[in-house]
Amino acid sequence: MNRRIIFCSNTSWYLFKFRRSTISRLLEEGGAVYCLAPRDDYSKMLVDLGAEFVDIKMDGKSVNPLKEFSVICELYQAIKRIRPDYVFNFTPKMNLYSGLACRSMGVLYSNNISGLGTAFIHDSFVYRVARKLLGFSNKGAHRVFFQNEDDKSLFERLNLIRRQSVDILPGSGVNTDEFYFSPLPDGPIVFLMIARLIADKGVREYVAASKVVREKYPDVRCLLVGPMGVSNKTAIAEEEIAEWVRKEWVEYLGYQEDVRPLISQAHVVVLPSYREGMPRVVLEAASMGRAAIVTDAPGCRQSVEAGVTGFHCQPQNASDLTRRMLEVIELERNCLSMMGAAARRRVEKAFSEVYVINRALECVESVC
Template identity: 50%
Template sequence: MKTVFLTSNTSWYLYNFRASTIQALREQGNRVICLSPPDDFSQRLVDELGVEHIALPLDGKSTGAVQELRSLRFIWKVVRRYRPNAVFNFTVKMNIYCGLVCALQRIPFANNISGLGTAFIHDSWLFRRVRQVYGLVNRRARRLFFQNEEDLSVFRDKGLLGDTPFTLLPGSGVDLERFEVSPLPETGPFTFIMIARLLGDKGVREYAEACRLLKADGLDVRCLLVGPLGVSNRTAISEEEVLQWKEEGILEYPGATDDVRPLIEQAHVLVLPSYREGMPRTVLEAAAMGRPAIVTDVPGCRHAIEPEVTGWMCEVRSAESLAQQMWRVVTMDAAELQRAGDAARRRMEEAFSEEQVVQAYINCLSI
């Protein structure tokens, strides 16, 4: 029996995005251990997916030396104690920290590049040093998994790849049986939905402002914002901001959920004005259900749609550009919107099956 680690900066991520991988690893007889900070999904990893969970003392937005060294020391002790046969790291901080520990202890590991994160969106002395360490770690990995060609090009151009083998994946894939096609709403106001962690870097403020602009122009639209508050990230949206938007009647915030399907069913179009992504899972899930999307013209987002066929693009960090595209789809002929939704589903069936992603991780164990 092999012992396999999956690591992330949240248990929420592992539960929502890696459940199928976990199940496949366990079905092959592996002992699966998840290393992540405790949150509402930690126990669900244990109870529902049958893994062991180790609570990691890690703050995703921290840059303090004492806190970071404490996290690194904890990871070192855990890896030395369990000596896993393989480690799959997800999210930037765990790619670096756990990857470094595995490299020093000669444990096989693979890093998943699911977007470039804050260290690449923002530039400072600290983040430049982070990128240097990232490159050193990646050169020791057994394999790197990328979710779009532009991120791969960035790593190659900045010397963060070395000779490490890599695989280009369609994001984390989408479960086509779970996310079945549902008809577009025929009654009620035209409904938009944004599903994301509530971060500034996800474009949440631009979405709220675009919704404000549409309503100020008298359009009968409903705007849903779905996702967890209180995320450990330097660009996290405050609860006060969300409450203000709700009080102004700009948008509805039903909170976070582990089943977005009923909410996607209520919507006509998904919106994701993110500053950069790997391959946004929410766009893929909405597409599988027959919903086109408006996304920013940035790496990851632009790869999640076929422009003018399964969705539309707006300028990054521009509420005005986003509002223009939202106005466009509200006034679009219903048949044209339906064709975009149908094309989105077909694209998921042809190229974004979750099975491809799971098999890539399974294959990595036997290399």
């Protein structure tokens, strides 16, 4: 393979954490890989993989038209200089900005819809315009990858895609060797939520439910893991998180580079998100033999087979999440173990990262 391939994302962190295996495989096949993203602590790790890093100065929270237009211009110049054979776009802003730049130059590209993001959860004039432009970007794409049928159907209803260019992937895939099976620990139940600390992930619902659960069962632990101060309009303030910890509703453990030890010590993973593409953390936990409680919302509902590998609760409903968490506490431990084993089998069968990597290779190999 003698191809120049670009990966675009709103963070280097995303590319390294979720697309590392695909990047490595393309490099092994002889491709030249360029990673376009804002510089962060993971940029050097992408370079260490063998990719070339290009710093794109983007603010994830910005909706300033002049700033955003300058990002599009910066992407346009970078793509023009590299002259890629194929571009993979990830995260909402890059699907839009890089997609527009690629379409204007006639460069083959794919957009990866890994969740609809703020522009679809909230509504305003700016977000309505963004959705229209995203449709224009998608309709010029060689492929538009979705992670669940709900998001695909919504884009079809809104006329934001060409149906002949659409494909569905099992999220970003899971390395089942890296996320090895682990038996449930002894002792009181431990709940674990791993997410960016933003309202749209359902963090406040988890904390409210944990408060009630711990009042009834003080020995139960409710762990919260994830970065504060993220670039998102619904980011939760550090002072609010500190208050939760002070009142002992949750144990906040900050951002953890390797979540496997935490999953190993937990019994159930909780993700009450308002909407996802396909939640990677739920699949990673399932690979390690953990059931999950997720919302009956697009993306989330597909990550768990209700009653078999976990439970569904109502979105934005702390009372219903509380009910589910209490049900888990009252379950026989062997029932929870069987659900975890079923979750592991489901990941092995349907969510391996091998399929995702092969689909990327097929896109690149389709270049004449």
